[in-house]
Amino acid sequence: MDFIKITEQPSAYNHLEDMSVHEVLTNINKEDQSVPLAVEKAIPQIEVAVQAIVTQLKKGGRLFYIGAGTSGRLGILDASECPPTYGVSPDLVIGLIAGGDYAIRHAVENAEDNANQGWLDLQAHQINANDFVIGIAASGTTPYVIHALESCQSQHIPTACITCNPNSPLRQVAQFPIEVVVGPEFVTGSSRMKAGTAQKLVLNMISTTTMIQLGRVKGNRMVDMKMTNAKLVQRGIAMLQQELQISEDEATQLLNQYKSVRSALDHAKL
Secondary structure, three states, X not given: OOOOOHHHXXXXXXXXXXXXXXHHHHXXXXXXXXXXXXXXXXXXXXXXXXXXXXXXXXXXXXXXXXXXXXXXXXXXXXXXXXXXXXXXXXXXEEXXXXXXXXXXOOOOOOHHHOOOHHHHHHHOOOOOOOOEEEEEOOOOOOHHHHHHXXXXXXXXXXXXXXXXXXXXXXXXXXXXXXXXXXXXXXXOOOOOOHHHHHHHHHHHHHHHHHHHHOOOOEOOEOOOOOOOOHHHHHHHHHHHHHHHOOOHHHHHHHXXXXXXXXXXXXXXXX
């Protein structure tokens, strides 16, 4: 089947510069509403990928996200939020971007076209067969990502991909392909829009479900979160109050004593 970049097809809207601000905002919102429906269609693909990820992490492996541009930044965002949210090591979920850390805030010309660098970046972390790698590329054609996943396959490292074009070259090198087809963008080719939103939603689903499966949530609460500011301390106190049916003062004392919601709950119920 021929590969067509749907993400590069012309927008359904034209003469954007002639639209009023209200029309632009309304039409962007109209397009955005299609994204969760596209993600819903991909849930079976996401499910099998998460099951494989959990298996690897339970063996002591790590989860890597690798991408370029917007896709790379979204992977780094999701990875960076796992330690404070779930109390895991920063080495458990790792985001890599073409061009390195400088590329998080700046465009690095031609970085995504370097077919060898993705695998080199993974090797810098001593990637091994216990790990799991997700290649993120809206187009499904990014050489930096494709070659990294090809190299993973040759080393028996399981892989998935998140892309917004069906039957892409990236899909061909991913053991667990996730395709979220959101259609042409409001601004033709601007895949930071619907495609980026779709990727963010899928990453939310992957990391959240994985952390739940690893026991990092109790009930519906982030009992392992790192309380690094006043808001999070207050959230922890509220969790203890609600779970143990105690006063705010008692909850504060428990949290001060045990330093985490999980530890406070475990000791309080002994």
